[in-house]
Amino acid sequence: MTKITFVQPSGVEATVEATSGLSLMEAALHNGVEGILAECNGAAACATCHVVLPKAVYDRLDAPEDHEEDMLDFTEAERQPCSRLSCQVRVSDDMDGMVVHIPGE
Amino acid sequence: MKTVVMIGAGQASLSCAAKLRAKGFDGEIILIGDEPKLPYQRPPLSKAYLLGKVEAERLLLRPQSWYEQQQIRLVTATKVMRIDRNNKAVELSDGRVQPYDALVLATGSAARNLPQSMTRSMSGIHTIRDLNDIENLRPELDVARHMVVIGGGYIGLEMAAVAKGLGLEVDVIEAAPNILGRVASKETADYILELHQDQGVTFRVGEQVKELSGDGKIESVVLGNGEAIPTDIVVAGIGAMPRVELAEQAGLEVANGILVNAFGQTSDPDIYAIGDCACYRLQTGDVRLESVGNAIDTGELVAGNILGEEMMYEPKPWFWSDQFDMKLQIAGQISTQDRITVRDVEGEGRSHWYHRDGQLVAVDALNAPRAYLIGRKMVLNGLSPTGEQLANCNQSLKEIFDSL
Numbered sequence: 199m200t201k202i203t204f205v206q207p208s209g210v211e212a213t214v215e216a217t218s219g220l221s222l223m224e225a226a227l228h229n230g231v232e233g234i235l236a237e238c239n240g241a242a243a244c245a246t247c248h249v250v251l252p253k254a255v256y257d258r259l260d261a262p263e264d265h266e267e268d269m270l271d272f273t274e275a276e277r278q279p280c281s282r283l284s285c286q287v288r289v290s291d292d293m294d295g296m297v298v299h300i301p302g303e
Numbered sequence: 304m305k306t307v308v309m310i311g312a313g314q315a316s317l318s319c320a321a322k323l324r325a326k327g328f329d330g331e332i333i334l335i336g337d338e339p340k341l342p343y344q345r346p347p348l349s350k351a352y353l354l355g356k357v358e359a360e361r362l363l364l365r366p367q368s369w370y371e372q373q374q375i376r377l378v379t380a381t382k383v384m385r386i387d388r389n390n391k392a393v394e395l396s397d398g399r400v401q402p403y404d405a406l407v408l409a410t411g412s413a414a415r416n417l418p419q420s421m422t423r424s425m426s427g428i429h430t431i432r433d434l435n436d437i438e439n440l441r442p443e444l445d446v447a448r449h450m451v452v453i454g455g456g457y458i459g460l461e462m463a464a465v466a467k468g469l470g471l472e473v474d475v476i477e478a479a480p481n482i483l484g485r486v487a488s489k490e491t492a493d494y495i496l497e498l499h500q501d502q503g504v505t506f507r508v509g510e511q512v513k514e515l516s517g518d519g520k521i522e523s524v525v526l527g528n529g530e531a532i533p534t535d536i537v538v539a540g541i542g543a544m545p546r547v548e549l550a551e552q553a554g555l556e557v558a559n560g561i562l563v564n565a566f567g568q569t570s571d572p573d574i575y576a577i578g579d580c581a582c583y584r585l586q587t588g589d590v591r592l593e594s595v596g597n598a599i600d601t602g603e604l605v606a607g608n609i610l611g612e613e614m615m616y617e618p619k620p621w622f623w624s625d626q627f628d629m630k631l632q633i634a635g636q637i638s639t640q641d642r643i644t645v646r647d648v649e650g651e652g653r654s655h656w657y658h659r660d661g662q663l664v665a666v667d668a669l670n671a672p673r674a675y676l677i678g679r680k681m682v683l684n685g686l687s688p689t690g691e692q693l694a695n696c697n698q699s700l701k702e703i704f705d706s707l
């Protein structure tokens with residue numbers, strides 16, 4: 199189990215136990231974290247699962263694929279340097295303790 | 304309000320239940336569904352799931368633990384047989400009676416079947432709506448060499464792409480003059496047709512199916528022109544029908560779906576309808592959509608209205624489809640009179656833009672995620688670049704957007 203903290207735009211935090219291998223989006227939804235709508239349930243079709251990762255984690259991951267890259271340019275909340283679509287990021291053990299921000303509109 | 308009961312445990316009722324809790328409702332929430340599984344997503348069924356790209360567990364919208372945590376009671380493998388409006392209760396297939404204060408109909412839609420006179424209960428003939436359909440199809444797919452898809456709609460075309468990806472020979476038969484006739488423009492349909500043809504899918508467009516032939520098991524599909532296409536599997540993708548039986552029996556008004564007002568209420572104010580089964584009667588006309596987005600939006604709307612918010616439905620249609628390596632994303636809704644602008648820009652993908660009375664109303668993005676997201680923003684906010692602006696390849700979409 200990997201502990202991940204999601205921070206709402208309001209600053210409210212929720213720490214959840216995420217299962218490695220699932221997506222970050224699933225970790226949030228499965229644990230009732232609000233703010234990640236994930237309307238397409240992970241099909242990379244909606245861009246409503248936007249999160250901002252810590253730089254160290256962002257740098258460690260493979261770069262987003264072109265499709266995600268393009269979607270990130272026009273998410274509701276403006277893209278930040280470490281923005282990702284959370285449905286495209288798989289939880290791994292080395293993310294334990296990570297703090298993820300959900301950007302506000 | 305103490306007890307909210309929902310009939311059907313799918314995308315719409317899940318969204319409604321989750322929203323009720325998110326809004327602080329602390330009464331009882333009970334979802335009653337006739338399928339054995341926890342609520343799951345249907346879109347992957349005709350897409351990545353059969354290719355083994357999505358594990359069964361990941362189809363689930365939420366894990367079991369979530370329902371416990373949210374105190375949402377989920378009754379699976381149980382059908383609602385009757386609504387007793389006088390006593391405000393529903394009768395279940397196991398004989399139990401469940402009272403409600405508010406009732407939400409979220410019964411979805413059912414795949415339209417080929418007529419029994421044509422199928423004669425032969426094996427090898429399928430429709431795609433639920434997991435059970437896929438489990439029936441999968442073992443046949445493993446050994447089949449040829450699939451005929453009847454109906455060139457989204458589900459049929461997605462199945463064709465999946466079957467091709469699995470190495471089958473695939474024919475698609477469409478009776479209308481174009482594939483995707485009711486749901487896409489000719490330009491978009493032609494583009495998708497070409498994509499399939501490039502991948503080796505064969506099309507018979509404008510052809511009727513006259514007969515299915517075989518002895519206990521499908522052997523060939525005979526067309527109106529007499530041609531017989533030998534096949535091991537037939538998938539019928541000829542549309543879906545809203546499941547209105549319960550509502551009808553209960554004397555609720557039914558049109559093309561369970562009729563509700565802009566608040567999602569049926570002709571009985573304590574009974575609501577959401578998702579595929581519901582037909583929203585709005586000032587602008589009747590709206591019945593079959594999409595995940597609509598299931599979520601109407602589910603969430605009704606959650607608020609059960610709590611007294613009195614919000615009216617404003618449809619924000621959007622849809623996606625995956626076929627081969629193409630992701631189609633659609634925002635807005637087209638009609639046959641719309642003026643279309645094709646935009647094809649290196650690095651941006653291809654997109655089709657629709658204007659009605661000078662106003663941008665929809666966009667089809669074909670491997671063009673930027674066009675989809677920008678187009679959706681424009682349509683929802685009433686921003687309207689001209690066709691000429693959009694056709695101009697020297698301006699990026701961002702520049703066009705920023706200039707509005």
Ligand SMILES: Cc1cc2nc3c(=O)[nH]c(=O)nc-3n(C[C@H](O)[C@H](O)[C@H](O)COP(=O)(O)OP(=O)(O)OC[C@H]3O[C@@H](n4cnc5c(N)ncnc54)[C@H](O)[C@@H]3O)c2cc1C
Binds near residue numbers: 314549578580595
């Ligand atoms: C193969 C396929 C691919 C799709 N692809 C896309 C896509 O790419 N994008 C998109 O936006 N949409 C897609 N859709 C449409 C989308 O899945 C539906 O619009 C959505 O599931 C509707 O949700 P719902 O809750 O209204 O209905 P459903 O998800 O159908 O749920 C209704 C549930 O109610 C149950 N039920 C019915 N009557 C009773 C009763 N009397 N008692 C108990 N239970 C009952 C049904 O068995 C079902 O489980 C696709 C659909 C299919 C079938």
Ligand code: FES
Binds near residue numbers: 240242
């Ligand atoms: S959930 Fe839709 S893009 Fe991530």
